[in-house]
Amino acid sequence: MRAATMKSNREIARERRAGIATAAALLLLSGCATAAPSSSEVHVWPLPPDPPRIEFVRQLTSSVDVGEKPSLFSRLLGRITGKAPIPLVRPSAVFSDGRGRLFITDTGLQVLHCFDFNKREYRQIFHLTGQARLISPVGVAVDDQGRIYVSDSVLNDIFVFDADGRLHGRVGQPGDYKRVAGIAIGPDDRLYAADVGGHEIVVYGPDGGKLMTIGKRGGAPGEFNFPSQVAVDRNGTIYVTDSLNFRVQLFSREGVFLRMFGQAGTRIGSFSKPKGVAVDTEGDIFVVDGLFDVVQIFDQQGQLLLHVGGGGADEGRFWLPTGIAIDQQNRIYVADTYNQRVQIFQLLPISAEK
Secondary structure: OOHHHOOOOHHHHHHHHHHHHHHHHHHHHHHHHHHOOOOOOOOEEOOOOOOOOEEEEEEEOEHHHHOOOOOHHHHHHHHHOOOOOOEOOOEEEEEEOOOOEEEEEEOOOOEEEEEEOOOOEEEEEOEOOOOOEOOOEEEEEEOOOOOEEEEEOOOOEEEEEOOOOOEEEEEOOOOOOOOEEEEEEOOOOOEEEEEOOOOEEEEEOOOOOEEEEEOOEOOOOOOEOOEEEEEEOOOOOEEEEEHHHOEEEEEOOOOOEEEEEOOEOOOEOEEOOEEEEEEOOOOOEEEEEOOOOEEEEEOOOOOEEEEEEOEOOOOOOEOOOOOEEEOOOOEEEEEEHHHOEEEEEEEOOOOOOO
16 A cells, blocks of 8 residues: 555645555455354364363453454444453453353453443443552452452452442451452352462351451361462352362361362373362362363362363463353353453253263
């Protein structure tokens, strides 16, 4: 286009160049919008001939993805109108309320992304009071009343927001934890916080009062070495990623040690950098490993069932993933941190034998 607009009259050349560039961009992007869904390939695990158990559904990379397969043209139009998509920068933790809303902490953008797929609405939560704001949001959970809990590892606090994103209060008292990390809410609205610096799990009641702590530093059963993430199943069983002991530990609702599995290693079935943990409705345990770039799936006794992923940027692959969540529809959400996205998978029902 530069050669075509080399005229003696610079004013005319500038106008023509602007018109040609705009038209070309619109034509190109319109063509992309009609011809390019992200991928028609189906990704399932395990591979055939084994029956599939997990299927890739979609990925989220920005605020525009709250709609139905936004086109490249709509993304450009947003930039032109000043409403540019808000990207995921360093997604860390993820939570689905099972009712069409997805919450993603972002330590890079220092916000909580809130996607409402039923209303096709997106918003952020980051404001605290005055000029204060979130700095390093690393954990998120939502209770049955719709209150949103966000843990911040730098501010070393757990903040509570109402359903509209207004600050409602805080959980706990100063000194309750040395460096808070992942959080989870149990079926009785107890809140569980992984104190990665204090090597324990801190448990709060529905009123925000501290009920108990679980564990201390060490390598024996029931002890921790930098616990980073926590999950609670519908029966109240507590699952803790005991990161530098390279294992997952299970506790009863009362905090009594039940069992553990895992060890340091360089092969699938062991752990290298265990991060997020979640449990599906069948009781299987999903553990994110940030160095293996996989999600490993174990039964209740710690036997490896399947793994999903591997390093890369393609659909179903990960780059230093951190968080994971599973909703009541067995939809799986993985914070694929350094690929700057959240990937969504579906746990498939076991086919009846013919």
